[in-house]
Amino acid sequence: RHISRVIIYKILGLKKTPIAFEALWDADKKGWFLELGIVVEIDDHHEKNYSILLYLLSFKNDISMYESKNRFHKESIYAKLIGEVISKKFNIPFWFPSPEEATDECPHWYEQDKAIKCGNCGKLFLHRSPYLPDDICSICFIKRERGRK
16 A cells, blocks of 8 residues: 555656556566556657656565565565556556566557567567567577477
């Protein structure tokens, strides 16, 4: 509830019309985290819709995540709950394209039309590497290559 309230106040303070709320994975050298952002309308400084980062969600120091089958289960649960609250409050869609697996290939809400649907898992993705096949996401590619060994 606290995180949802913080995000609501930040959205209200933007003085911009929210179009969608999104949760996207990203990583740095310390590990994975979820970026919770609000997609807003085009303005004088932007040619297209864009996302404003409102909150970084990470439980890196939570030992329970290492005991879980899915390391990112807690972040996903929190993101879904927060997304539902924000979606209802502002009557906007919640975009969380990869709640089961951490990947930085998923598109922003406003990039869905540029995304490719993975031929294996069905997840939308944007390739960030020219060395991967065009028809599957990197997670499915890695799983496929491990299966060949």
